[in-house]
Amino acid sequence: MEEQLRKINREYAFNLSEADIQTIARRAEEFERLFSCLYDIDLSDTAPLLKLDKRP
């Protein structure tokens, strides 16, 4: 996670401090744990719900 963050930091030129990187990485890991439930259910026959552009 940290490596990916450092890459984004360079690409976007955020100039994040080391403390910022640690904070964001920690939060991203929290989100990863939160999102893990999405992989725990059987979604094999379920299509994503998307809002379709209804223009003709």
Place this chain on the structure above:
Amino acid sequence: MAVDAVAATISELSPLLRRKKISPVGLTLLYLERAKRLNPLLNAYTTLTEEQALADAARAEREIHQSLYRGPLHGVPFSIKDNLSTRGVRTTAGSTILADWIPDFDATAVQRLKDAGAILLGKTNMHEWALGGTTINPFYGTTHNPWNVDYIAGGSSGGSAAAVAAAMCLSSIGTDSAQSVRNPASMCGVVGLKPTYGRVSQYGTVAGTGAYSTNHTGLLTRTVEDCALVLQTIAGHDPKDPLSANAPVPNFSLGIGKSVKGMKVGILRGYFDEFTAKEVSASICQAVAVLNSLGMQTEEVTTPHLGLIPAIKVCTSRVENAAAHDPYLRTKANEYSKATLHSYITALLTPAATYVMAQRARRIVCDEFDDLLKRVQLLILPTIGFPVPTIEQCQAGYVEFDGKKIPRQDCRGGLESCAASRSTSQACRRSACVAVFPNRGCRWVCRLSPALFKSHCYFRWRTLTNGSLNGTGADRLCQRKIIRPIGPSGSCPSARA
């Protein structure tokens, strides 16, 4: 004829405006004067458009005198959240990045209100980029709750809710992705409505102030009747918005006052339970008792996958928002507050596959809610599970109830944002804030969620739902012991100021 700005409602004032008993100019001056006087205390407005408002009011007055009456909003003062584009008036989205942006067009909702003859008083404060529920804005200041200025007004449409609650306008338009209309409406004790996705055009809403697939244009008023009148004006298909629903718009006022006997109401369990304060639970129980006394049939309901909602909500909203901000993140990152910037950067770390998984899970949850709403016509649940927090608590990052301190991000919300969305012509579910419950000098609200495009179910609830700030609605709720007056007089100090 003298108007009591604090007690007045659109539905009461409209006939008087039409019959020329009151003047649009006089009414505009009255609300402008209150807005100017109370804004240093509440910080509800970021911009007041006094000169244009008075010119528009004068035109409305001329038209009404020439019998060119446009409808129930003709001459009625309103405000707009600062993320809806307004022609000739700066639109900041609560950020310095757009501090000098003056659009040359109106959002469709704004245009429709202007076409109806309503008078724009100004733009209201909001959470930075609508990314939060407090309206503690590092650039434009904190909006304070009119019922107690030590407390937050909620957000992200906090300025709109405070302005309506403190009678600094009669109605306001906001946006709601994850409670951004309903949360501040509940905290300020006014009516808030998140209409079904597609019912009100999103054209003109600043990109990046709400997730693409969950953000709705919503409204805040002082009574349910007013809510129906304003929704009637802004609803309807808009060819400028590709996701606008080309569905018939019913007469929202028709059901008001009709019997609710026999309606089936589901008391949603399993989502808020562990995040609900005892006081809120007790208030919901009281509200349910009232529903039963009105002849409604209430039953406890739930769906199997409620536990997925926080993940779906967070993933959808963060990723879609970050995508919208990509150009600014690359060029103006130093103009975000640290918290907001960190939030978007965190979202950039979310794998694309996870976003797709969230949308797949979202379909499961939506289908379950669709099935549930075939059994019951409405759901009742807390808008927020805890008492309104103080500004100080929010700045420290927690809310406190029942002797517990809970990090704010752990508190649940946004159920309708992701749990109730559909593909093609129908999308997100509507939800409305209604009954009013006081606590520690502030108020919160339970909310009702009918099925998609079933607005009449909501507006039929007027008997219960007229729990806006003052006047007969609140009085009725007091009589039913749903609410208790806050102070000796039950009045709002700053609103009465």
